[in-house]
Amino acid sequence: MQKLPGNDEPVAAEEAITPENNEPVVENEAITPEIDSPVVDNGAFATSLPDILAKIFQPKKTEAAPQQRWFLPAAFLLVIFGMFFSTYILNIDVFYKEIEKVSDGAAEKDLVWHEAGAALVEHWEERTTEYMALKDRLVELHGWEMNLLDKHFVRDADYSYSVVKDNHDWLQFITFTAQPRQIVQEIETIKELDIPILYVQPPTKFIDGYTKFPDTLNDHSAENVAANFALLDAAEVPYLDLRQAAEEDNLDKERMFYRTDHHWRVETALWAVGRTVQELEELFGWELDPDGAYTDPANWRVTDYGENFLGSQGRRVGPYYAGLDNFCLLTPKFDTKYHLELKQHTGELTIYYGDFITTIINKELLTEPSVYTNRYGAYWGADYPTVVADNLNIEDGLTVLLIKDSYGLPYGAFLSTMVDKLYMVDLRYYNIDNLPQYIEAADPDVILIMYC
Amino acid sequence: MVWLCIERIFAVLFSSVEFLCAFLPFTLLVYYLLPGRRLRNHFLLLMSLFFYAWGEPLYVLLMLTCIVGNYAFGLLAAAFRDSAGRWPARLNLAAMLVFNLGLLAVYKYSGFVISNLNSVFGLNLEDPGFVLPIGISFFTFQGMSYVLDVFRGQAQARLNVLDVGLYVAFFPQLIAGPIVRYNTIAAEIDGRREKWQDFAAGVELFIIGLGKKVLLANNFALVVDKILDSGTYVYAQEMSVAAAWAAAIGYTLQIYFDFSGYSDMALGLGRMFGFHFLPNFNYPYIARSVTDFWRRWHISLSSWFRDYVYIPLGGNRVSKQRLVLNLLLVWLLTGLWHGANWTFIVWGLYYFCFLTLEKLTGLNKLLAKIPLVGNVFTLFVVIIGWVIFRSPDLPYALQHIGLMFGLYNNPLTDEIFIYQLLENRVHLAVALLACLPLVPALKSLCQRFKVQVGRGWLGAPLGIVRDSVLLVVLVLALAALAKGSYNPFIYFNF
Known part of the structure; x- marks a missing residue:
């Protein structure tokens, strides 16, 4: 009869008979927890080698005192x-x-x-x-493990934040099919204000023909952009496709984006401003940078902060999955002076006065030693509902209203050096229903939309 | 679909930060500070109810109803057992079955029954839309086990409802088993002695289970879900043969490590509090026949049906025709127990066919003599079975199986298969090794050569390696949980 641990009552013989045969379960075939039991007889892999060895050596079985384990518990x-x-x-x-x-x-x-x-x-x-x-440390350990196992997909609790490592070892978020933004869908409302509009499509980190995802994963950036363009075409609103412009200008694709962040590099943003300025001249005849001085990289000081930037995608997996990014800050070598109004999320207005570095650059985000610090946010410090940058070195220049998302941070900063006034509206934090009134009050010469 | 979990239920899992870093340490701390068995048992019951209420604040009342109901039935069963008449005892038993199975019928099967009545008879009955309470199949079966053991005279009825509550609701086995038979732990409710050795053994089991669940099962869940991709891939008949097999084998591994991992954690937790539950799995994928497989897979369920359904019907000591009927009933119920879907019923009947074939022809005994053939045959049957089990409906299951055999002129292989194979090669290798009883083999080898792991010139380093590996598994599992990675659990919905 089979005694079961936990009580002293033997199980009745008939209970030892399995439905599938007539043979009672013999005691040494009893199923016991794997860490205590001898090997069950019907485990073929388990018994063949020991059986052979036992026959050769025939050791005696002795009872040893139970060992107290301390370390693991x-x-x-x-x-x-x-x-x-x-x-x-x-x-x-x-x-x-x-x-x-x-x-x-x-x-x-x-x-x-x-x-x-x-x-x-x-x-x-x-x-x-x-x-x-220790969450950050544990996430880093997990990222290290994923890298060790050569995983190209690290799922996140929120699937949309799952990280993919593409064929160039860049980190990516998967772009899902999305409806065009409300600003694009309701572009006619903005058109009614009778102010020239230019939609600026930034390059996408998933570069067609260059980036490849692991099979079973699909990126829908191109489809989403095409959907936007279709609406803009229907509304006869011009757009600047910087993806195409990057191809034309033969930009180094390796250097367009941060490896661990979903944003473009600030150097790419400067190039984008240059292309925007060209487009504005071609479309509307405005010369924001007649001699090319403002957008010439030679007129911008490069401060290299080294490999100490873990971007938005890298933060989901830690620095040991794909390494760190090198972050360079671009600041103008030429003279600048601003009056800056930042509207906080609380509605409070913060005012700055000074040059580009004093007003626009948030030094804390550059000097904070933690690699988790969002260095990209060094331009303006964060995304604000509205920003008004009055360039005091330019009188009677162009007033630009930029409808932006986070791509607009360095882009708006560089653009501000060549306009009279720059208004920036971030529709993630500003109610779009109030936008027409805001635009009327700002009375810009042109509206740039870079919100995708 | 049965394998999907409601996200907020994550917190009720052993493999969750809330459980590992809050519930368990708090429960251990207070438990071992409390003096006396009674207080400790009441505390365990309280924490078990809290554990259940964390995921099901409303349905904890249902479980309390189940506890009180079975407690009352148990008292009556004991009273009528000692009295002269048989009918009161049988009537009480019938009432108990109606009560417990009624709960299951209402909460688990009512929607299924109504939808089938509507489609077969063209009715328009309204689906009551009951949400399936977590673990209802486990705690109702445990409740029935208690009363049945008392009815049979194999156990004494508990006079204290809190003791019955502890048995039914004890959190290690509450929501996903193993189905603990009352007579196996009856003595331990009052008479257990917590020993450090048991605690240490429990920790080891728990970590092994956690590793299986978080590091292996969750990974294969990703693979399978990605390949099958909401079914469009299957329905479109575009999946390659290799990808179809990869999904099937992936699920075979997922469900084993998921469920056996959870069972190991349950056993380990029980040990930490001095309880010794019987194991629920015994390396099922080395089975040499389907009969052997079911001696190794979800042992607590198959033994429950054996002891409470099959043997009372006569078992195999009846005519062949009656034997076949007995097996049919058991496997129909086994399939139904797993879920309210035709796929589970077909899955149960699928195993009925193979088990009956083996029983009537002695095929299992023949296969046992040819290990490799037996193992391959069994795995083949099991993998196909899991395809049926996982499918949302029978047409999907047939499509998937058809794709596995290239019946739709689908290609032999594709990029998806190659990508998943390369991406998961390490997990696959580890999983295949983990399906083998290497640890028991190693233990046996040590025993035969008088090597005590943790002692001696050879045993001490082995002990260090063992504990270091387990500690690494614990930390990696914690890292995966901190990441908040994918953490589904299949047997939650049973």
């Missing part, structure tokens, strides 16, 4: 208690506040108890993700 307890203490105990006030938040929210939204409970669980899970101890 102690290490395990250290890990889980260490994480418990540093994630939860040290931040207990944060987790406690969630209870208050959910209680208040539950009363407001009239939630029943189990809905409030589910909401609290969700909040605690989010806080756990946010406050998990």
Whole structure:
């Protein structure tokens, strides 16, 4: 009869008979936890070699005293208690506040108890993700492991932030099929303001004919851009396709984008401004840079900060998956003077006065030693709902309104050196319903849209 | 689809940051600080209910209902067992079955039944739209196990409802098994002794399970989901033969490491608190026959059906016709237990056919004598079975199987297969090795040569290597969880 661990009552004989044969399960065939049991007889791989060796050497079986293991269980307890203490105990006030938040929210939204409970669980899970101890180090370790295993796809909890390593070992996010932006869909509304518009399509990091994704992964950048262009064509709004321009100008594709970030390099943004200026001259006759001085790279000081930039894609996988980027800051060698108004997300207005470096460059983002610092944000410091840069060195020049996303950060900074006034509106933080009024108030000479 | 998880359920998984870094250390700390068995048991029950409520704040009431109901049935079963008449005892048993199976019928099968009635008879019955409570198939079966063991006189009824609660709701085995038979741990509810040796063994098992789940199963889940890509690839009949097999084999590996990993974690957690659950898997992919496979796969479920359905019906001590009927019923129920979908029923019947064939012809005994042939045959049957199991419907399953055999003039191989093979070559190699009983073989070798791992000139370095590897597995698994990588769990929805 078969005794089972945990009780002293033997199992009745008939229970040892399996439905598939008439033979009782013999005790030494009993299935026991793998870490305790001798090898089961019907494990062919397990018994053949020991059987052979046993026949040769025929050692005696002796009973040894059970060994007390200390290292592994102690290490395990250290890990889980260490994480418990540093994630939860040290931040207990944060987790406690969630209870208050959910209680208040539950009363407001009239939630029943189990809905409030589910909401609290969700909040605690989010806080756990946010406050998990050593999270960055663990993510780095995971990235190191993925690199060691030569993985080209690292899935993220949010699939849209999964990271792909392309055929040039660049990191990429997958671009999914997307509807054209509302600004493009409603371009007629902007056209009604009777101000010249130029849509600027930046190069995409997935370069057709150059970038290749692992099979089963598809990038839809080109389709999305084509959809935008179709709407612009229908509305007869001109656009500058910088993807094509990059091909024409034979830009070094290796140097167009950061390897670990989804943005273009600041040097590429300077080139893009030069191309925009050319296009504005061809379309509307404006000469923003008649002698090419503003957009000549020789007139820009390059400060190399070395390989200390881990971009947006790199931050999802750590620096050991694809390395770090080299970040160079471009600042004008020529004289500049600005009056700058930055509208914060809170609605507060911050005003700066001074030269390009004093007003536009956020030095903290360059000098902070952590590679996780967003160096790309050094131009303007961040994305703001609105920015007004009054170039005090240019009188009676062009007033440009730039509708932008984060690609517009270095682009707008470089453009600001050759215009009278630059208005920047970031539609991720500014209500598009208020845009026509804003444009009317700004009264620009031209509207540039680089928001895709 | 049955293999998809509701995202917020992630927190209820053992393989989650919340469990590893909050729930488990807190529970261990308070448990071992509490004096006395009673307090410790009540605390475990409280934490188990909290564990369940974390993912199912509403359905914890359902589980409490199941506990109280089975407790009452257990008391009645004991009372009627000692009394003279048979009918009260049988009536009580019938009521218990109606109660537990009724819960399953309502929450798990009502939608399936109604949709089939509507399509067969052209009715327009409304689907009640019940959400499947996590682990309902496990805790109802455990509840039934308790009452049945009391009814049979194999266990004493618990006078304290909290003890029944602990048995049914104990968090290590609550949501995904193993289905712990009451009589295997009845004595341990009151009489267990927590030992450091057990705790250490539990830690090892837990880490092994965590590694299987997070480092292996989750990776293959990505592969399979990517290849099958919401089914359009299959329905369009464009998938290559190799890719179709890659998806099938990938799922074969995913489900094994997913489920056995979770079972190992459950066993390990039980050990940490002094409980000794029976193992649920025994290297099923080295089986030499389908019969052998089912002695190794989800052992707690097959033994539950054996002991509570098959043997009471007469087992194999009946006529051949009756034997076949008994097997048919068991495997129909096994398929149904896995889910409310025709694919599971067909999957159960698929195994019924092979098991009956082996039983009636003695094929399993013949295959046992030719290990390689037996193993290949069994794996072939099992892999095809998993294709049926995973498919959302029968046409999809047939399409996939057809693609595996090139029936749609699909190409032999394609870039997708080559990419997935190269991308996952290391995981594949590790997984194939992990399917083999190398660790027991190594332990046996050590035992035969009197090498005690952790002691002696040879054993000490082996012990260091063993513990170092396990520690690395723990840290890598934690890193994967911190990343928030893909973490589905298949058996959650049973």
